[in-house]
Amino acid sequence: MIPRAVLAQAQKELLDWNSTGMSVMEMSHRSKQYLPIIEDAEANLRALLNIPNNYKVLFLQGGAITQNYMVPMNLLAGRSASYVASGYWSKRTYSDAQAFNNMNMAASSESINYTKAPNFNSWNYSKNDAYIHFCLNETIHGVEYFDDPKITDVPLVCDMSSNILSRGINVSNYGVIYAGAQKNIGPAGLTLVIVRDDLLNYAEKKTPTTFSWKIQSDNNSMINTPSTFSIYIAGLVFKWLNEMGGLKEVEKLNKEKAESLYSFIDQSEFYYNDIDLSNRSRMNVPFRIRDDTLTMSFVEAAEKKGLYQLKGHRLVGGLRASIYNAMPIEGIHALIKFMKDFEKNNT
Ligand SMILES: Cc1ncc(COP(=O)(O)O)c(C=O)c1O
Incomplete structure (x- = not known):
């Protein structure tokens, strides 16, 4: 963005x-x-x-x-x-x-x-x-x-x-x-x-x-x-x-965004991220659905809600949220809400 x-x-x-x-x-x-x-x-x-x-x-x-x-x-x-x-x-x-x-x-x-x-x-x-x-x-x-x-x-x-x-x-x-x-x-x-x-x-x-x-x-x-x-x-x-206050301020926001998303993924039994905790990217959050057959319907349903470009890179599959500087915290909240609903509808 x-x-x-x-x-x-x-x-x-x-x-x-x-x-x-x-x-x-x-x-x-x-x-x-x-x-x-x-x-x-x-x-x-x-x-x-x-x-x-x-x-x-x-x-x-x-x-x-x-x-x-x-x-x-x-x-x-x-x-x-x-x-x-x-x-x-x-x-x-x-x-x-x-x-x-x-x-x-x-x-x-x-x-x-x-x-x-x-x-x-x-x-x-x-x-x-x-x-x-x-x-x-x-x-x-x-x-x-x-x-x-x-x-x-x-x-x-x-x-x-x-x-x-x-x-x-x-x-x-x-x-x-x-x-x-x-x-x-x-x-x-x-x-x-x-x-x-x-x-x-x-x-x-x-x-x-x-x-x-x-x-x-x-x-x-x-x-x-x-x-x-x-x-x-x-x-x-x-x-x-x-x-905005320079990179200290930007970092604070980016930390908050990434931590919200990772902690939602970690408490879920439906989604997961397997990157070592010390190296989890604050900009690109790859995640997977344990039942990988649901991945494409996740992407399609997300687009219907205005959440775009969540498909993982073609080389690794899965899903990926790229949450660069210009992504507001509201974007993370909207994604988490969608992920919760999708989980509920598919379990
Ligand atoms: C870390 C990294 N290096 C290199 C590239 C390649 O960049 P470009 O397409 O500008 O050559 C990318 C593109 O996504 C990237 O993310």
């Missing part, structure tokens, strides 16, 4: 942004009208995440998957790297990385169906690695790391596509953070990269200019035309989050 207030503001400004007589979609990305939009977006994001000055913020394209290639192209420089697989997306990142040499698996929870993320202290990496890649929240499996990574001898590269801005993090714990925008940031088409500036000097010579963090950073993410409208909406979302 995109916050209602943000959609309403975008609607109001759609034909004429700030008395310019133009829609944001019609502006040149280098124009004096557009530059304050991208600059404000960055300033609001920096305030939200408390991003230190030695980190660059890049507004790129290609989605999180393109970073699977951009990360090694920008960092590897002939060295090795390690990957942690805590669910579908980080395993896929590792598989994509096999196009490069010396890519190792530091830890994987595949053998336990990704029901628990490998602890930081179990990661088997080399001090000579260029980086360690992991995913802070596995969207499909609903597995999230909550403790602070304490690894300082090798830069951490983290895919935060599905939980960025859901709570405060210490940016300094990471070398690189990236996220596709389409969960907690704004519309698809924008990929956010936050990179420590000393890591900008390792790119392979043949790295395309649009893929080079360094070149994009030197050109304020404008070595080619950025996704201007997505950046504008993202900027409105960042402002909305700051006005």
Whole structure:
């Protein structure tokens, strides 16, 4: 979901942004009208995440998957790297990385169906690695790391596509953070990269200019035309989050939402969630009906009540409630009420 207030503001400004007589979609990305939009977006994001000055913020394209290639192209420089697989997306990142040499698996929870993320202290990496890649929240499996990574001898590269801005993090714990925008940031088409500036000097010579963090950073993410409208909406979302009271406030709400849903699931004998308590995602709550033959009728009946997109990912089946920042607590209450009724009608 995109916050209602943000959609309403975008609607109001759609034909004429700030008395310019133009829609944001019609502006040149280098124009004096557009530059304050991208600059404000960055300033609001920096305030939200408390991003230190030695980190660059890049507004790129290609989605999180393109970073699977951009990360090694920008960092590897002939060295090795390690990957942690805590669910579908980080395993896929590792598989994509096999196009490069010396890519190792530091830890994987595949053998336990990704029901628990490998602890930081179990990661088997080399001090000579260029980086360690992991995913802070596995969207499909609903597995999230909550403790602070304490690894300082090798830069951490983290895919935060599905939980960025859901709570405060210490940016300094990471070398690189990236996220596709389409969960907690704004519309698809924008990929956010936050990179420590000393890591900008390792790119392979043949790295395309649009893929080079360094070149994009030197050109304020404008070595080619950025996704201007997505950046504008993202900027409105960042402002909305700051006005809500920042990420402390957002985290409080997200905790309340997730805890309500998990505690309902846990007290039920009809539904279940089998993720380790220490790693239950606050953004994506996968659950199953013990009698799996009821899953499709659950999805259909929920849609009739205006509760959409509850079908689990096609790779794992079951059900999944994605409860990103813009989902209000009322949405959780409506879902729990529906789940209670569905249980009553089917037992
Ligand atoms: C954690 C995570 N990583 C990567 C991706 C892939 O993102 P994109 O479609 O932006 O390439 C997703 C998409 O759902 C995701 O949730």
